[in-house]
Amino acid sequence: MSILFLLPSVVILATFVFIPLIQNFYYSLYDFSVFSQTKTWVGLDNFKVLLSDKVVQTALANNFKYAIISVFFQVAIALVLAYILEDKIFRRVAPFFRVVYFMPVMISISVIALLFGFIYNPQMGLLNSFLDLIGLGEYGKPWLGNSTSAIYAVIAMSQWQSIGFIMVIFIVAIQKIPKELYEAAEMDGAGKVRRFFSVTVPQVREAIFVNTLITITGSMLVFNEPYILTNGGPGFSSITMAVHMYQEGFVKDNMGYASTLAIVIFILTAILALIQIRLSGTGKDE
Amino acid sequence: MKLTKNRKFGVGETITLFALIAFAVIILYPLLWMFISSMKSYDEIYNNVWGFPEVWKYENYIEAWSKGISSYFLNSVIVTIATIFSVLLFGSMAAFSLAKYRSRLIDLALIFIIAGMMINPQVALIPLFNILSAFDMINTRLALILPYIAFRLPIAILLLRSYFLSIPKELEESAVIDGCSDWGIYTKIYLPMARPILITTIVLTAFFAWNEFLFATIFIDSDALKTIPSGLMNFRDALRTDWGVLLAGMVISSIPMIVLLIMLQKYLVRGLSEGSVKG
Numbered sequence: 001m002s003i004l005f006l007l008p009s010v011v012i013l014a015t016f017v018f019i020p021l022i023q024n025f026y027y028s029l030y031d032f033s034v035f036s037q038t039k040t041w042v043g044l045d046n047f048k049v050l051l052s053d054k055v056v057q058t059a060l061a062n063n064f065k066y067a068i069i070s071v072f073f074q075v076a077i078a079l080v081l082a083y084i085l086e087d088k089i090f091r092r093v094a095p096f097f098r099v100v101y102f103m104p105v106m107i108s109i110s111v112i113a114l115l116f117g118f119i120y121n122p123q124m125g126l127l128n129s130f131l132d133l134i135g136l137g138e139y140g141k142p143w144l145g146n147s148t149s150a151i152y153a154v155i156a157m158s159q160w161q162s163i164g165f166i167m168v169i170f171i172v173a174i175q176k177i178p179k180e181l182y183e184a185a186e187m188d189g190a191g192k193v194r195r196f197f198s199v200t201v202p203q204v205r206e207a208i209f210v211n212t213l214i215t216i217t218g219s220m221l222v223f224n225e226p227y228i229l230t231n232g233g234p235g236f237s238s239i240t241m242a243v244h245m246y247q248e249g250f251v252k253d254n255m256g257y258a259s260t261l262a263i264v265i266f267i268l269t270a271i272l273a274l275i276q277i278r279l280s281g282t283g284k285d286e
Numbered sequence: 287m288k289l290t291k292n293r294k295f296g297v298g299e300t301i302t303l304f305a306l307i308a309f310a311v312i313i314l315y316p317l318l319w320m321f322i323s324s325m326k327s328y329d330e331i332y333n334n335v336w337g338f339p340e341v342w343k344y345e346n347y348i349e350a351w352s353k354g355i356s357s358y359f360l361n362s363v364i365v366t367i368a369t370i371f372s373v374l375l376f377g378s379m380a381a382f383s384l385a386k387y388r389s390r391l392i393d394l395a396l397i398f399i400i401a402g403m404m405i406n407p408q409v410a411l412i413p414l415f416n417i418l419s420a421f422d423m424i425n426t427r428l429a430l431i432l433p434y435i436a437f438r439l440p441i442a443i444l445l446l447r448s449y450f451l452s453i454p455k456e457l458e459e460s461a462v463i464d465g466c467s468d469w470g471i472y473t474k475i476y477l478p479m480a481r482p483i484l485i486t487t488i489v490l491t492a493f494f495a496w497n498e499f500l501f502a503t504i505f506i507d508s509d510a511l512k513t514i515p516s517g518l519m520n521f522r523d524a525l526r527t528d529w530g531v532l533l534a535g536m537v538i539s540s541i542p543m544i545v546l547l548i549m550l551q552k553y554l555v556r557g558l559s560e561g562s563v564k565g
Contacts, residue, residue: 002383002386002387002389002391002392003383003391005379005380005382005383005468005472006379006380006383006384006395008375008376008379008380009376009377009379009380009399009439009443010380010395010398012376012432012435012436012439013398013399013402013436013439013440015417015432015436016410016414016417016432016433016435016436016437017402017405017410017436017437018401018402018405019413019417020409020410020411020412020413020414020417021405021409021410021413023413023416023417024409024410024412024413027412027413034415034419081306081309084302084306085306089295089299090302090303090306093303093306096310097306097310099551100310100313100314101309101310101313102547103313103314103317103544103547104313104317106493106540106543106544106546106547107317107540107543107544108496108497108499108514108515108518108539108540108543109497109499109515110499110514110515110516110518110519110539111320111518111536111539111540114518114522114532114536115316115317115320115536116316118319118320118323118331118529118533119316123332124331124332124333124335126316126319126335129335129336160312160313160316164313168555171555172555192298221406221408223408223499223500224499224500228499228519242408242500245408245411245412246411246504249411249412250504255412258412259412259413262408262409262410262411262412263409265406265408265409266405266406266409269404269406269409270404270405273403273404274404277400277403277404
């Protein structure tokens with residue numbers, strides 16, 4: 001009986017998750033395109049190409065920039081925001097801010113990316129005309145059309161969209177901290193900043209680890225934002241590993257090499273996932 | 287007293303409050319701009335970036351709806367509902383089995399499902415495309431529904447399982463004495479008791495299926511079958527300068543999830559925290 005209950009899930013997972021994963025390793029040893037059914041064995045050639053692929057270097061660097069900036073905003077800043085909103089003194093206004101900060105999380109990335117296309121637009125964009133308005137017009141630029149700023153413009157949009165998500169997880173974690181700890185710290189004369197570092201941070205340590213890992217994993221996988229906003233450009237300046245994989249596979253029809261790129265993404269995220277499973281003890285009975 | 291001094295609304299608190307408000311403006315203003323500009327003409331969006339429209343062009347919404355959004359909307363609804371239904375059914379059955387029985391096989395199945403969580407859509411993309419092609423499923427709604435189910439099942443199963451584990455064993459023992467079968471225990475005891483976590487699963491699955499972009503872009507070519515996230519890209523390319531209509535389409539696309547957020551806020555928060563902190 002137990003097998004019958006498990007069967008549908010196991011079959012679906014095997015067919016659409018595990019078999020593709022294994023096939024991906026096999027594909028990486030071949031050269032092939034969508035249109036020709038014949039696959040040419042190339043052995044580890046795809047991996048050799050990968051090692052000297054300059055675009056891979058740019059893409060990985062961008063993924064890491066994404067990770068570092070995202071950890072700062074989505075873990076550090078989100079934790080501070082959560083702490084402030086859980087402070088008694090802001091109790092009456094906190095629900096309003098909580099909902100507002102969370103709102104972009106619910107909106108489709110296509111909508112957000114199209115909206116930021118309007119914000120970054122060089123002619124009528126909100127950002128440039130805002131800079132004009134406050135007299136900083138000289139700093140205005142075609143944010144997405146400039147090879148230095150494009151990746152940061154893309155990353156900035158992600159922070160805008162996702163900070164509320166991690167913040168809510170921290171709020172839940174902070175709510176579980178026993179009130180006595182804060183009262184004791186207050187009794188000892190600890191100010192708000194001191195209480196944040198000596199009570200909140202140690203108490204939500206696990207949530208900090210897990211959120212950091214989620215954020216870094218997300219940064220290794222990022223596709224939608226650069227794909228919609230810049231398609232990795234100008235040049236390859238805002239490309240990420242996933243966008244590179246997409247372009248090699250579905251634009252240049254280089255499926256074998258794209259599979260090789262997918263393996264790099266898999267290795268990066270699998271390591272992070274293993275650490276996360278270790279830390280959070282998933283699967284253990286409580 | 288120190289205690290009262292700490293609680294008063296001083297300079298620090300005022301600055302903090304202003305920072306909170308400033309951040310709220312940064313979040314809200316673009317959304318408000320999107321809404322206001324969705325009723326402007328192209329000229330007005332271009333030349334009057336900040337202001338209100340002279341004439342509120344409600345027609346933009348009618349045009350957006352009739353020029354494609356209605357069909358993307360319908361496709362999204364079909365794909366989302368099919369995904370939710372399957373994830374709930376298969377996921378709860380698997381979770382029931384994983385929570386109730388103990389055996390080597392069950393342990394293996396649990397490891398299998400946890401491992402499934404480690405694999406991301408990007409990594410399976412190219413083989414999936416080939417599998418779906420081989421089954422002639424590219425350009426059908428199933429090309430989205432089946433992978434969506436597969437990639438949501440692990441998290442749903444683990445969430446449901448940890449909830450099922452907390453259901454007291456005495457309940458089912460007495461049911462067994464009354465002659466209740468496994469299927470009966472599952473449908474009459476576990477499912478009704480797990481209502482909150484089932485709703486959480488619905489919200490998380492809906493949110494994923496409604497907004498998914500990568501598969502939706504690659505597995506569906508035909509405009510008639512596109513869901514909202516990928517459809518909006520076609521919409522943009524087809525409209526060129528009809529920005530007001532595009533913005534109207536963007537607003538329409540966002541409404542269902544915002545309504546869902548407001549209706550089921552507490553379940554979502556719960557799911558986000560349990561789903562991520564507990565893996």
